[in-house]
Amino acid sequence: MTMLLKVSNVDFAYFGRKVLHDISLSFRQGEIVSLLGPNGSGKTTLLKILLGLLTPQSGSVHFEGRLLKSYAGNDLAKRIAYVPQTHREAFAYTVEDVVLMGRMPYHSFFSTYSASDREIAEAAMVRLDILALKDRAYTEISGGERQLTLIARSLAQGAGVFIMDEPVNGLDYGNQMRLLNDINGLAKEGLTFIMTTHFPDHALMTADRVILFKEGRVIADGAPEVTITRETLQTLYRIDVNVVAMPGSGCTGRFCMPVWAM
Protein backbone atom coordinates (compact mmCIF):
# COMPACT_ATOMS: atom_id res chain seq x y z
CA MET A 1 0.00 0.00 0.00
CA THR A 2 1.18 3.50 -0.83
CA MET A 3 1.68 6.22 1.73
CA LEU A 4 -0.71 8.98 0.82
CA LEU A 5 -0.41 11.50 3.60
CA LYS A 6 2.49 11.76 5.99
CA VAL A 7 2.63 14.02 9.01
CA SER A 8 6.06 14.39 10.60
CA ASN A 9 6.79 15.93 14.00
CA VAL A 10 4.01 18.49 13.76
CA ASP A 11 3.50 21.07 16.51
CA PHE A 12 0.64 23.51 16.42
CA ALA A 13 -0.37 26.36 18.72
CA TYR A 14 -3.21 28.86 18.58
CA PHE A 15 -1.90 32.23 19.80
CA GLY A 16 0.69 30.52 21.97
CA ARG A 17 -1.64 27.85 23.32
CA LYS A 18 -0.21 24.56 22.16
CA VAL A 19 -2.81 22.09 20.90
CA LEU A 20 -0.71 19.52 19.05
CA HIS A 21 2.57 18.10 20.36
CA ASP A 22 5.01 16.37 18.04
CA ILE A 23 2.49 14.46 15.96
CA SER A 24 3.82 11.91 13.46
CA LEU A 25 1.30 9.86 11.49
CA SER A 26 0.85 8.41 8.05
CA PHE A 27 -2.24 7.49 6.12
CA ARG A 28 -2.59 4.87 3.38
CA GLN A 29 -4.91 4.83 0.42
CA GLY A 30 -8.30 3.19 0.96
CA GLU A 31 -8.17 3.36 4.75
CA ILE A 32 -10.97 4.53 6.96
CA VAL A 33 -9.27 6.23 9.87
CA SER A 34 -11.22 7.45 12.88
CA LEU A 35 -9.74 10.11 15.14
CA LEU A 36 -11.12 9.64 18.61
CA GLY A 37 -10.65 11.84 21.61
CA PRO A 38 -12.35 14.25 24.01
CA ASN A 39 -13.28 17.81 23.07
CA GLY A 40 -10.25 20.01 22.65
CA SER A 41 -7.84 17.10 22.17
CA GLY A 42 -6.61 18.45 18.82
CA LYS A 43 -8.48 16.20 16.36
CA THR A 44 -10.09 18.99 14.36
CA THR A 45 -6.85 20.97 14.34
CA LEU A 46 -5.12 17.97 12.77
CA LEU A 47 -7.86 17.75 10.12
CA LYS A 48 -7.34 21.40 9.24
CA ILE A 49 -3.60 20.85 8.97
CA LEU A 50 -4.21 17.90 6.63
CA LEU A 51 -6.42 20.16 4.52
CA GLY A 52 -3.79 22.88 4.38
CA LEU A 53 -6.14 25.30 6.14
CA LEU A 54 -3.70 25.66 9.04
CA THR A 55 0.08 25.64 8.79
CA PRO A 56 1.93 23.93 11.63
CA GLN A 57 4.58 25.96 13.44
CA SER A 58 7.03 23.12 13.13
CA GLY A 59 7.17 19.75 11.39
CA SER A 60 6.00 18.93 7.90
CA VAL A 61 3.08 17.41 6.00
CA HIS A 62 3.63 15.48 2.79
CA PHE A 63 0.96 14.43 0.32
CA GLU A 64 1.89 11.86 -2.35
CA GLY A 65 5.54 12.49 -1.58
CA ARG A 66 5.35 16.25 -2.05
CA LEU A 67 5.13 18.92 0.62
CA LEU A 68 1.46 19.73 1.15
CA LYS A 69 2.06 23.48 1.10
CA SER A 70 3.73 23.23 -2.31
CA TYR A 71 0.39 22.37 -3.92
CA ALA A 72 -1.66 25.16 -5.50
CA GLY A 73 -5.07 25.52 -3.86
CA ASN A 74 -7.06 24.09 -6.75
CA ASP A 75 -4.58 21.23 -7.31
CA LEU A 76 -5.02 20.20 -3.71
CA ALA A 77 -8.79 20.52 -3.97
CA LYS A 78 -8.77 17.99 -6.81
CA ARG A 79 -7.14 15.50 -4.43
CA ILE A 80 -8.33 16.21 -0.91
CA ALA A 81 -11.94 17.09 -0.10
CA TYR A 82 -13.38 18.54 3.09
CA VAL A 83 -16.75 17.46 4.41
CA PRO A 84 -17.44 19.97 7.19
CA GLN A 85 -19.96 19.52 9.97
CA THR A 86 -23.45 20.23 8.70
CA HIS A 87 -24.51 23.78 9.26
CA ARG A 88 -27.32 25.98 8.08
CA GLU A 89 -26.40 28.29 5.26
CA ALA A 90 -27.47 31.87 4.69
CA PHE A 91 -28.56 31.22 1.13
CA ALA A 92 -30.90 28.53 -0.17
CA TYR A 93 -28.81 27.07 -3.00
CA THR A 94 -30.28 23.99 -4.62
CA VAL A 95 -28.68 20.62 -3.86
CA GLU A 96 -27.43 20.52 -7.45
CA ASP A 97 -25.79 23.96 -7.09
CA VAL A 98 -23.98 22.78 -3.95
CA VAL A 99 -22.77 19.56 -5.62
CA LEU A 100 -21.64 21.57 -8.67
CA MET A 101 -19.42 23.66 -6.39
CA GLY A 102 -17.20 20.58 -6.28
CA ARG A 103 -16.25 21.32 -9.89
CA MET A 104 -14.90 24.77 -8.98
CA PRO A 105 -11.22 23.65 -8.78
CA TYR A 106 -11.41 22.76 -12.48
CA HIS A 107 -12.30 26.28 -13.57
CA SER A 108 -10.56 29.61 -13.89
CA PHE A 109 -12.22 32.86 -12.82
CA PHE A 110 -13.95 33.45 -16.13
CA SER A 111 -14.98 29.91 -17.10
CA THR A 112 -18.22 28.34 -16.03
CA TYR A 113 -19.60 24.84 -15.43
CA SER A 114 -19.80 22.68 -18.55
CA ALA A 115 -22.15 19.89 -19.56
CA SER A 116 -19.60 17.33 -18.37
CA ASP A 117 -19.49 19.03 -14.95
CA ARG A 118 -23.25 18.57 -14.74
CA GLU A 119 -22.89 14.90 -15.66
CA ILE A 120 -20.23 14.39 -13.00
CA ALA A 121 -22.40 16.15 -10.41
CA GLU A 122 -25.38 14.04 -11.41
CA ALA A 123 -23.35 10.82 -11.18
CA ALA A 124 -22.28 11.82 -7.67
CA MET A 125 -25.89 12.43 -6.66
CA VAL A 126 -26.91 9.09 -8.16
CA ARG A 127 -24.09 7.34 -6.28
CA LEU A 128 -25.43 8.66 -2.97
CA ASP A 129 -29.05 8.22 -3.96
CA ILE A 130 -29.98 11.90 -3.63
CA LEU A 131 -30.78 12.69 -7.26
CA ALA A 132 -34.43 13.20 -6.29
CA LEU A 133 -33.32 16.14 -4.11
CA LYS A 134 -31.54 17.86 -7.03
CA ASP A 135 -33.79 20.92 -7.18
CA ARG A 136 -34.58 21.16 -3.47
CA ALA A 137 -33.14 23.97 -1.39
CA TYR A 138 -30.07 22.86 0.56
CA THR A 139 -31.41 24.75 3.59
CA GLU A 140 -34.69 22.84 3.61
CA ILE A 141 -33.53 19.23 3.47
CA SER A 142 -32.72 17.14 6.55
CA GLY A 143 -29.33 17.05 8.26
CA GLY A 144 -28.61 13.58 6.88
CA GLU A 145 -29.47 14.71 3.35
CA ARG A 146 -27.26 17.77 3.76
CA GLN A 147 -24.35 15.55 4.80
CA LEU A 148 -24.93 13.32 1.76
CA THR A 149 -25.01 16.45 -0.42
CA LEU A 150 -21.63 17.53 0.93
CA ILE A 151 -20.22 14.04 0.31
CA ALA A 152 -21.62 14.13 -3.23
CA ARG A 153 -19.88 17.48 -3.67
CA SER A 154 -16.59 15.88 -2.56
CA LEU A 155 -17.14 13.04 -5.05
CA ALA A 156 -17.78 15.59 -7.80
CA GLN A 157 -14.52 17.25 -6.72
CA GLY A 158 -12.76 14.08 -7.88
CA ALA A 159 -10.78 13.88 -4.66
CA GLY A 160 -9.34 10.59 -3.39
CA VAL A 161 -9.11 11.67 0.24
CA PHE A 162 -12.17 12.71 2.22
CA ILE A 163 -11.60 14.59 5.42
CA MET A 164 -14.70 14.68 7.57
CA ASP A 165 -15.35 16.54 10.78
CA GLU A 166 -17.82 14.56 12.90
CA PRO A 167 -19.88 13.44 9.92
CA VAL A 168 -22.72 11.96 11.98
CA ASN A 169 -23.09 15.00 14.21
CA GLY A 170 -26.74 15.95 14.53
CA LEU A 171 -28.08 13.02 12.54
CA ASP A 172 -30.71 10.62 13.83
CA TYR A 173 -29.76 6.98 14.41
CA GLY A 174 -31.03 5.75 11.03
CA ASN A 175 -29.17 8.43 9.11
CA GLN A 176 -26.02 7.80 11.15
CA MET A 177 -26.00 4.13 10.22
CA ARG A 178 -26.86 4.79 6.56
CA LEU A 179 -24.08 7.37 6.32
CA LEU A 180 -21.49 5.03 7.88
CA ASN A 181 -22.57 2.33 5.44
CA ASP A 182 -22.15 4.74 2.51
CA ILE A 183 -18.67 5.63 3.75
CA ASN A 184 -17.82 1.92 3.97
CA GLY A 185 -18.93 1.39 0.40
CA LEU A 186 -16.93 4.35 -0.91
CA ALA A 187 -13.79 3.18 0.92
CA LYS A 188 -14.07 -0.20 -0.82
CA GLU A 189 -13.81 1.71 -4.12
CA GLY A 190 -10.42 3.04 -3.04
CA LEU A 191 -11.33 6.34 -1.39
CA THR A 192 -9.54 7.28 1.81
CA PHE A 193 -11.52 8.60 4.77
CA ILE A 194 -10.05 10.44 7.69
CA MET A 195 -12.71 11.50 10.15
CA THR A 196 -13.18 12.64 13.69
CA THR A 197 -15.85 11.04 15.81
CA HIS A 198 -17.21 11.12 19.32
CA PHE A 199 -18.53 7.58 19.10
CA PRO A 200 -16.15 4.66 19.80
CA ASP A 201 -18.92 2.38 18.52
CA HIS A 202 -18.81 4.02 15.11
CA ALA A 203 -15.06 3.59 14.98
CA LEU A 204 -15.49 -0.10 15.88
CA MET A 205 -18.07 -0.50 13.13
CA THR A 206 -16.37 1.25 10.24
CA ALA A 207 -12.75 2.16 10.87
CA ASP A 208 -9.76 0.17 9.64
CA ARG A 209 -7.68 2.14 12.03
CA VAL A 210 -8.27 4.30 15.07
CA ILE A 211 -6.04 7.06 16.38
CA LEU A 212 -6.65 8.16 19.95
CA PHE A 213 -5.95 11.78 20.90
CA LYS A 214 -5.52 13.19 24.34
CA GLU A 215 -4.37 16.72 25.11
CA GLY A 216 -2.73 17.13 21.73
CA ARG A 217 -0.84 13.84 21.77
CA VAL A 218 -1.45 10.52 20.06
CA ILE A 219 -1.84 7.88 22.75
CA ALA A 220 -2.70 4.92 20.53
CA ASP A 221 -2.76 4.16 16.82
CA GLY A 222 -3.90 0.85 15.33
CA ALA A 223 -6.75 -1.51 14.54
CA PRO A 224 -9.98 -0.66 16.42
CA GLU A 225 -10.04 -3.89 18.43
CA VAL A 226 -6.54 -3.12 19.70
CA THR A 227 -6.95 0.61 20.36
CA ILE A 228 -10.49 0.77 21.73
CA THR A 229 -10.33 -1.01 25.08
CA ARG A 230 -11.66 -0.49 28.56
CA GLU A 231 -8.30 0.98 29.58
CA THR A 232 -7.95 3.47 26.71
CA LEU A 233 -11.55 4.66 27.04
CA GLN A 234 -10.90 5.17 30.74
CA THR A 235 -7.85 7.26 29.88
CA LEU A 236 -9.65 9.31 27.23
CA TYR A 237 -13.03 9.96 28.81
CA ARG A 238 -12.57 9.04 32.47
CA ILE A 239 -15.54 6.67 32.47
CA ASP A 240 -15.67 2.93 32.92
CA VAL A 241 -16.77 1.28 29.67
CA ASN A 242 -16.69 -2.38 28.76
CA VAL A 243 -15.86 -3.26 25.17
CA VAL A 244 -17.93 -6.34 24.50
CA ALA A 245 -17.52 -8.82 21.65
CA MET A 246 -20.62 -10.15 20.00
CA PRO A 247 -20.70 -13.86 20.77
CA GLY A 248 -19.40 -15.86 17.82
CA SER A 249 -18.27 -12.91 15.70
CA GLY A 250 -14.54 -13.12 16.41
CA CYS A 251 -12.98 -9.73 16.88
CA THR A 252 -15.08 -7.75 14.36
CA GLY A 253 -18.44 -7.40 16.05
CA ARG A 254 -17.62 -5.29 19.08
CA PHE A 255 -19.49 -2.60 20.89
CA CYS A 256 -19.10 -0.40 23.94
CA MET A 257 -21.25 -0.71 27.00
CA PRO A 258 -20.80 1.52 30.03
CA VAL A 259 -20.33 -0.46 33.19
CA TRP A 260 -23.18 1.34 34.95
CA ALA A 261 -25.59 0.04 32.29
CA MET A 262 -24.62 -3.59 32.55
Add this chain to the structure above:
Amino acid sequence: MRMKNLALPVLAVLLFAVILVSLYLGKYRVALPEICQFAGWKILGLTGLAEEKRVLLANILLDIRLPRIMAAILIGASLSIAGAAFQALFINPLVSPGLLGVLAGASFGAALGMICSKSWLVVQFSTLIFGFAAVAVAMGIARMFRTHSIIMLVLGGIISGAFFTASLSIIKYTADPSNQLPAIVYWLMGNLSAVDGGTLWIVSLPMLLGIVTLICGGGRLNVMSMGEEEAKSLGINVGRVRLTVIFLATLISALTVVIGGMIGWVGLIIPHICRMIVGPDNRLLLPAAALTGAIYLLVVDDVSRLLFNFEIPTGIVTSLIGIPFFVLVLKNAHRGWK
Protein backbone atom coordinates in the same frame (compact mmCIF):
# COMPACT_ATOMS: atom_id res chain seq x y z
CA MET B 1 -36.73 25.94 -13.49
CA ARG B 2 -38.19 27.26 -16.74
CA MET B 3 -39.07 30.59 -15.17
CA LYS B 4 -35.49 31.01 -14.01
CA ASN B 5 -34.16 30.49 -17.53
CA LEU B 6 -36.55 33.08 -18.87
CA ALA B 7 -35.71 35.71 -16.26
CA LEU B 8 -32.72 37.31 -17.99
CA PRO B 9 -34.25 37.65 -21.48
CA VAL B 10 -37.48 39.00 -20.00
CA LEU B 11 -35.60 41.54 -17.88
CA ALA B 12 -33.48 42.59 -20.88
CA VAL B 13 -36.58 43.20 -23.01
CA LEU B 14 -38.19 45.06 -20.13
CA LEU B 15 -35.13 47.28 -19.73
CA PHE B 16 -35.16 48.08 -23.44
CA ALA B 17 -38.86 49.01 -23.26
CA VAL B 18 -38.29 51.22 -20.21
CA ILE B 19 -35.42 52.98 -22.04
CA LEU B 20 -37.73 53.77 -24.98
CA VAL B 21 -40.50 55.00 -22.70
CA SER B 22 -38.02 57.15 -20.76
CA LEU B 23 -36.80 58.71 -24.00
CA TYR B 24 -40.37 59.56 -24.86
CA LEU B 25 -41.36 60.94 -21.45
CA GLY B 26 -40.46 64.47 -20.52
CA LYS B 27 -41.61 68.01 -19.87
CA TYR B 28 -41.19 68.84 -23.54
CA ARG B 29 -43.69 66.75 -25.50
CA VAL B 30 -42.14 64.90 -28.38
CA ALA B 31 -44.65 63.07 -30.55
CA LEU B 32 -44.04 59.37 -31.06
CA PRO B 33 -43.96 59.56 -34.90
CA GLU B 34 -41.31 62.27 -34.61
CA ILE B 35 -39.15 59.98 -32.48
CA CYS B 36 -39.53 57.23 -35.07
CA GLN B 37 -38.61 59.63 -37.86
CA PHE B 38 -35.65 60.88 -35.86
CA ALA B 39 -34.47 57.31 -35.27
CA GLY B 40 -34.97 56.60 -38.96
CA TRP B 41 -32.78 59.58 -39.83
CA LYS B 42 -30.13 58.79 -37.25
CA ILE B 43 -29.84 55.08 -37.94
CA LEU B 44 -30.95 54.57 -41.54
CA GLY B 45 -30.30 58.03 -43.00
CA LEU B 46 -33.96 58.62 -43.92
CA THR B 47 -34.82 62.26 -44.57
CA GLY B 48 -38.38 62.65 -43.35
CA LEU B 49 -37.61 65.36 -40.80
CA ALA B 50 -36.97 69.08 -41.20
CA GLU B 51 -33.47 70.33 -40.37
CA GLU B 52 -34.43 72.52 -37.36
CA LYS B 53 -36.59 69.73 -35.95
CA ARG B 54 -33.60 67.37 -36.18
CA VAL B 55 -31.43 69.73 -34.19
CA LEU B 56 -34.12 70.19 -31.58
CA LEU B 57 -34.73 66.46 -31.22
CA ALA B 58 -31.02 65.69 -31.17
CA ASN B 59 -30.68 68.16 -28.33
CA ILE B 60 -33.62 66.82 -26.30
CA LEU B 61 -33.20 63.11 -26.91
CA LEU B 62 -29.47 62.62 -27.26
CA ASP B 63 -28.00 65.46 -25.18
CA ILE B 64 -30.53 65.72 -22.37
CA ARG B 65 -32.53 62.52 -21.97
CA LEU B 66 -30.11 59.83 -23.12
CA PRO B 67 -27.22 60.70 -20.72
CA ARG B 68 -29.66 60.75 -17.85
CA ILE B 69 -31.07 57.38 -18.88
CA MET B 70 -27.57 55.94 -19.14
CA ALA B 71 -26.69 57.34 -15.73
CA ALA B 72 -29.76 55.73 -14.15
CA ILE B 73 -28.93 52.40 -15.78
CA LEU B 74 -25.29 52.45 -14.70
CA ILE B 75 -26.03 53.55 -11.15
CA GLY B 76 -28.93 51.12 -10.67
CA ALA B 77 -26.97 48.19 -12.08
CA SER B 78 -23.78 49.03 -10.16
CA LEU B 79 -25.40 49.47 -6.76
CA SER B 80 -27.51 46.33 -7.16
CA ILE B 81 -24.64 44.14 -8.25
CA ALA B 82 -22.29 45.55 -5.61
CA GLY B 83 -24.97 44.82 -3.01
CA ALA B 84 -25.54 41.27 -4.25
CA ALA B 85 -21.79 40.58 -4.37
CA PHE B 86 -21.28 41.91 -0.83
CA GLN B 87 -24.21 39.84 0.43
CA ALA B 88 -22.55 36.68 -0.87
CA LEU B 89 -19.08 37.71 0.27
CA PHE B 90 -20.20 38.57 3.79
CA ILE B 91 -22.63 35.63 3.90
CA ASN B 92 -25.41 37.97 4.97
CA PRO B 93 -28.46 38.91 2.92
CA LEU B 94 -28.93 42.15 4.87
CA VAL B 95 -25.71 43.76 3.75
CA SER B 96 -25.61 46.80 1.45
CA PRO B 97 -22.82 48.13 -0.80
CA GLY B 98 -21.94 50.77 1.80
CA LEU B 99 -20.91 48.11 4.35
CA LEU B 100 -17.21 48.93 4.23
CA GLY B 101 -17.78 52.68 4.25
CA VAL B 102 -17.38 53.42 0.55
CA LEU B 103 -20.50 55.60 0.32
CA ALA B 104 -19.67 57.54 3.48
CA GLY B 105 -16.12 58.07 2.22
CA ALA B 106 -17.24 59.11 -1.24
CA SER B 107 -19.78 61.57 0.22
CA PHE B 108 -17.09 63.07 2.39
CA GLY B 109 -14.80 63.28 -0.63
CA ALA B 110 -17.47 65.05 -2.69
CA ALA B 111 -18.17 67.58 0.06
CA LEU B 112 -14.46 68.18 0.64
CA GLY B 113 -13.98 68.74 -3.08
CA MET B 114 -16.84 71.22 -3.17
CA ILE B 115 -15.46 73.45 -0.45
CA CYS B 116 -11.86 73.24 -1.64
CA SER B 117 -12.25 73.73 -5.35
CA LYS B 118 -14.48 75.21 -7.99
CA SER B 119 -13.46 72.53 -10.46
CA TRP B 120 -15.95 69.74 -10.93
CA LEU B 121 -13.12 67.42 -11.95
CA VAL B 122 -11.48 67.88 -8.55
CA VAL B 123 -14.79 67.07 -6.83
CA GLN B 124 -15.14 63.89 -8.84
CA PHE B 125 -11.59 62.76 -8.14
CA SER B 126 -11.96 63.53 -4.48
CA THR B 127 -15.19 61.48 -4.39
CA LEU B 128 -13.54 58.45 -5.93
CA ILE B 129 -10.36 58.66 -3.86
CA PHE B 130 -12.14 59.02 -0.52
CA GLY B 131 -14.50 56.18 -1.42
CA PHE B 132 -11.46 53.95 -1.72
CA ALA B 133 -9.80 55.54 1.32
CA ALA B 134 -12.76 54.63 3.53
CA VAL B 135 -12.61 50.99 2.45
CA ALA B 136 -8.83 50.98 2.94
CA VAL B 137 -9.33 52.28 6.49
CA ALA B 138 -11.89 49.52 7.15
CA MET B 139 -9.51 46.85 5.89
CA GLY B 140 -6.61 48.39 7.79
CA ILE B 141 -8.58 48.23 11.03
CA ALA B 142 -9.45 44.59 10.34
CA ARG B 143 -5.80 43.81 9.69
CA MET B 144 -4.71 45.46 12.94
CA PHE B 145 -6.33 42.60 14.79
CA ARG B 146 -4.27 40.09 12.82
CA THR B 147 -7.29 38.09 11.80
CA HIS B 148 -8.75 37.76 8.34
CA SER B 149 -12.20 37.07 9.62
CA ILE B 150 -15.25 38.59 8.02
CA ILE B 151 -16.56 39.97 11.29
CA MET B 152 -13.51 42.19 11.85
CA LEU B 153 -13.91 43.53 8.34
CA VAL B 154 -17.54 44.39 9.06
CA LEU B 155 -16.56 46.14 12.29
CA GLY B 156 -13.81 47.97 10.44
CA GLY B 157 -16.43 49.13 7.93
CA ILE B 158 -18.70 50.41 10.68
CA ILE B 159 -15.84 52.35 12.29
CA SER B 160 -14.64 53.74 8.98
CA GLY B 161 -18.17 54.69 7.91
CA ALA B 162 -18.80 56.45 11.22
CA PHE B 163 -15.51 58.31 10.95
CA PHE B 164 -16.22 59.63 7.46
CA THR B 165 -19.81 60.50 8.34
CA ALA B 166 -18.53 62.56 11.28
CA SER B 167 -15.91 64.16 9.04
CA LEU B 168 -18.65 65.05 6.58
CA SER B 169 -20.48 66.84 9.39
CA ILE B 170 -17.36 68.87 10.10
CA ILE B 171 -17.20 69.90 6.45
CA LYS B 172 -20.87 70.84 6.45
CA TYR B 173 -20.37 72.84 9.63
CA THR B 174 -17.48 74.81 8.18
CA ALA B 175 -19.00 75.20 4.71
CA ASP B 176 -20.26 78.59 3.59
CA PRO B 177 -23.98 78.41 4.39
CA SER B 178 -25.08 80.64 1.53
CA ASN B 179 -23.87 78.56 -1.38
CA GLN B 180 -21.52 75.69 -0.42
CA LEU B 181 -23.74 74.06 2.18
CA PRO B 182 -26.86 73.91 -0.02
CA ALA B 183 -24.76 72.48 -2.87
CA ILE B 184 -23.38 69.75 -0.59
CA VAL B 185 -26.78 68.89 0.89
CA TYR B 186 -28.40 68.83 -2.55
CA TRP B 187 -25.65 66.57 -3.90
CA LEU B 188 -25.93 64.13 -1.03
CA MET B 189 -29.65 63.75 -1.66
CA GLY B 190 -28.69 62.00 -4.85
CA ASN B 191 -30.03 63.14 -8.19
CA LEU B 192 -29.40 62.65 -11.85
CA SER B 193 -30.30 66.10 -13.14
CA ALA B 194 -26.69 67.28 -13.18
CA VAL B 195 -25.36 64.35 -15.21
CA ASP B 196 -23.06 65.42 -17.99
CA GLY B 197 -22.37 63.28 -21.02
CA GLY B 198 -18.60 63.69 -20.94
CA THR B 199 -18.15 62.36 -17.42
CA LEU B 200 -20.57 59.58 -18.14
CA TRP B 201 -18.55 58.29 -21.08
CA ILE B 202 -15.39 58.22 -19.00
CA VAL B 203 -16.85 56.47 -15.95
CA SER B 204 -19.05 54.07 -17.91
CA LEU B 205 -16.06 52.04 -19.05
CA PRO B 206 -14.71 51.11 -15.58
CA MET B 207 -18.27 50.63 -14.35
CA LEU B 208 -19.16 48.21 -17.13
CA LEU B 209 -15.86 46.42 -16.63
CA GLY B 210 -16.56 46.07 -12.91
CA ILE B 211 -20.11 44.85 -13.51
CA VAL B 212 -19.07 42.27 -16.10
CA THR B 213 -16.16 40.98 -14.00
CA LEU B 214 -18.38 40.57 -10.95
CA ILE B 215 -20.95 38.68 -13.04
CA CYS B 216 -18.18 36.34 -14.24
CA GLY B 217 -17.22 35.69 -10.61
CA GLY B 218 -20.73 34.53 -9.68
CA GLY B 219 -19.77 30.87 -9.33
CA ARG B 220 -16.88 31.77 -7.07
CA LEU B 221 -19.14 33.98 -4.95
CA ASN B 222 -21.44 30.98 -4.44
CA VAL B 223 -18.53 29.04 -3.00
CA MET B 224 -17.34 32.01 -0.93
CA SER B 225 -20.76 32.20 0.69
CA MET B 226 -20.33 28.66 2.07
CA GLY B 227 -17.70 30.00 4.44
CA GLU B 228 -13.98 30.65 4.28
CA GLU B 229 -12.69 27.15 5.13
CA GLU B 230 -15.04 25.40 2.74
CA ALA B 231 -14.16 27.83 -0.03
CA LYS B 232 -10.45 27.20 0.56
CA SER B 233 -10.96 23.43 0.53
CA LEU B 234 -12.73 23.86 -2.82
CA GLY B 235 -9.58 25.41 -4.23
CA ILE B 236 -10.62 29.06 -4.04
CA ASN B 237 -7.91 31.59 -3.30
CA VAL B 238 -10.10 33.21 -0.67
CA GLY B 239 -7.88 36.23 0.01
CA ARG B 240 -7.53 37.11 -3.65
CA VAL B 241 -11.21 36.65 -4.54
CA ARG B 242 -12.25 38.68 -1.50
CA LEU B 243 -9.88 41.50 -2.38
CA THR B 244 -10.98 41.49 -6.03
CA VAL B 245 -14.67 41.62 -5.18
CA ILE B 246 -14.16 44.37 -2.59
CA PHE B 247 -12.07 46.39 -5.06
CA LEU B 248 -14.61 46.07 -7.89
CA ALA B 249 -17.64 46.75 -5.68
CA THR B 250 -15.87 49.77 -4.17
CA LEU B 251 -14.95 51.08 -7.61
CA ILE B 252 -18.44 50.89 -9.07
CA SER B 253 -20.14 52.12 -5.87
CA ALA B 254 -17.83 55.14 -5.59
CA LEU B 255 -18.43 55.93 -9.26
CA THR B 256 -22.20 56.00 -8.68
CA VAL B 257 -21.58 58.81 -6.16
CA VAL B 258 -19.37 60.54 -8.75
CA ILE B 259 -22.25 60.50 -11.24
CA GLY B 260 -25.30 61.06 -9.09
CA GLY B 261 -24.52 61.54 -5.41
CA MET B 262 -26.00 59.27 -2.75
CA ILE B 263 -28.68 56.95 -4.08
CA GLY B 264 -29.91 54.91 -1.14
CA TRP B 265 -31.51 51.50 -0.69
CA VAL B 266 -31.13 50.23 -4.26
CA GLY B 267 -28.18 48.01 -3.34
CA LEU B 268 -30.09 46.36 -0.52
CA ILE B 269 -33.59 45.78 -1.87
CA ILE B 270 -32.92 44.91 -5.50
CA PRO B 271 -30.72 41.84 -4.76
CA HIS B 272 -33.39 40.75 -2.27
CA ILE B 273 -36.20 40.94 -4.78
CA CYS B 274 -34.11 39.18 -7.42
CA ARG B 275 -33.19 36.40 -5.02
CA MET B 276 -36.90 35.75 -4.57
CA ILE B 277 -37.40 35.54 -8.32
CA VAL B 278 -34.33 33.67 -9.58
CA GLY B 279 -32.99 32.09 -6.37
CA PRO B 280 -29.66 32.62 -4.62
CA ASP B 281 -27.33 31.23 -7.34
CA ASN B 282 -25.03 34.20 -7.97
CA ARG B 283 -24.33 33.13 -11.55
CA LEU B 284 -27.92 34.07 -12.30
CA LEU B 285 -28.57 36.48 -9.44
CA LEU B 286 -25.84 39.00 -10.35
CA PRO B 287 -26.94 39.63 -13.95
CA ALA B 288 -30.59 39.63 -12.87
CA ALA B 289 -29.80 42.18 -10.14
CA ALA B 290 -27.93 44.38 -12.61
CA LEU B 291 -30.87 44.42 -15.03
CA THR B 292 -33.50 44.86 -12.33
CA GLY B 293 -31.52 47.63 -10.64
CA ALA B 294 -31.21 49.46 -13.96
CA ILE B 295 -34.96 49.15 -14.64
CA TYR B 296 -35.84 50.21 -11.11
CA LEU B 297 -33.69 53.32 -11.02
CA LEU B 298 -34.78 54.34 -14.50
CA VAL B 299 -38.45 54.13 -13.50
CA VAL B 300 -37.81 55.94 -10.22
CA ASP B 301 -35.91 58.67 -12.04
CA ASP B 302 -38.79 59.07 -14.51
CA VAL B 303 -41.15 59.43 -11.57
CA SER B 304 -38.93 61.92 -9.80
CA ARG B 305 -38.62 64.16 -12.83
CA LEU B 306 -42.27 63.97 -13.97
CA LEU B 307 -44.46 63.49 -10.90
CA PHE B 308 -44.52 67.16 -9.93
CA ASN B 309 -43.87 70.43 -11.68
CA PHE B 310 -40.48 70.51 -10.02
CA GLU B 311 -37.95 67.69 -9.78
CA ILE B 312 -37.50 65.67 -6.62
CA PRO B 313 -33.97 64.33 -6.00
CA THR B 314 -33.95 60.70 -7.13
CA GLY B 315 -32.16 59.53 -3.98
CA ILE B 316 -35.08 60.71 -1.86
CA VAL B 317 -37.56 58.77 -3.99
CA THR B 318 -35.49 55.57 -3.89
CA SER B 319 -35.41 55.79 -0.11
CA LEU B 320 -39.11 56.60 0.17
CA ILE B 321 -40.03 53.64 -2.03
CA GLY B 322 -37.27 51.41 -0.69
CA ILE B 323 -38.12 51.56 3.00
CA PRO B 324 -41.75 50.35 2.92
CA PHE B 325 -40.86 47.92 0.18
CA PHE B 326 -38.14 46.46 2.34
CA VAL B 327 -40.64 45.83 5.11
CA LEU B 328 -42.83 43.96 2.62
CA VAL B 329 -39.85 42.00 1.35
CA LEU B 330 -38.84 40.97 4.87
CA LYS B 331 -42.36 39.81 5.58
CA ASN B 332 -42.31 37.11 2.93
CA ALA B 333 -38.61 36.55 2.64
CA HIS B 334 -38.65 32.97 3.83
CA ARG B 335 -37.85 31.41 0.53
CA GLY B 336 -34.66 33.08 -0.66
CA TRP B 337 -32.78 32.97 2.63
CA LYS B 338 -33.17 31.96 6.22
